[in-house]
Amino acid sequence: MSKGSAGFMFCTWVFSALVFAGASYAGDNHVAKVAGDEKAADNKQVASKHSEVSIAEKEISALIQSVENSRCTFQRNGKAYKADEAADHLRLKWRRGKKYAGSAELFIENLASKSSWSGKPYSMDCPETGIQTTNAWFHRQLKSLRGVSVND
Structure with a gap:
């Protein structure tokens, strides 16, 4: 396997792992999606603690x-x-x-x-x-x- 194809395979694997984990890819930026109401509730608790x-x-x-x-x-x-x-x-x-x-x-x-x-x-x-x-x-x-x- 050449160095170029190994790099391509690694990038493909990372992209697949992100998609599987519930993230989306936008250009060069990886953007994690909020994983449902549970995560939103956690964020509200954190905000409440900060206030x-x-x-x-x-x-x-x-x-x-x-x-x-x-x-x-x-x-x-x-x-x-x-x-x-x-x-x-x-x-x-x-x-x-x-x-x-x-x-x-x-x-x-x-x-x-x-x-x-x-x-x-x-x-x-x-x-x-x-x-x-x-x-x-x-x-x-x-x-x-x-x-x-x-x-x-």
Whole structure:
């Protein structure tokens, strides 16, 4: 078999495999066809997950922004930090630990409530409310962001 016919046979085999697998050939581009409703349903689930992530990211960003805009002092491992320093720290933790923060609630529980180094809980000291855990503070902020009554 010559080199030319071997190449032709390989191309024919690839084309046949694509057609058999449910793909179509258009010029030099191979275009995969959607294989029925099952594949479309999978695509909708993926799109839904992306929109959930987008909502979570917006909420987490807003929570961190609310710390930065607050007049509170952030207490971490026995030291007090200004609001902008606290926000920077929380952004760093979020950037490094995104896999633990798939929702605003998970961000609060896994990243924003305690030190991953010492395990000590963080707290916020605010002029309006006094000292409270960041867990409680963030949950109140999240309710407010979502338009839920803070007293619920």
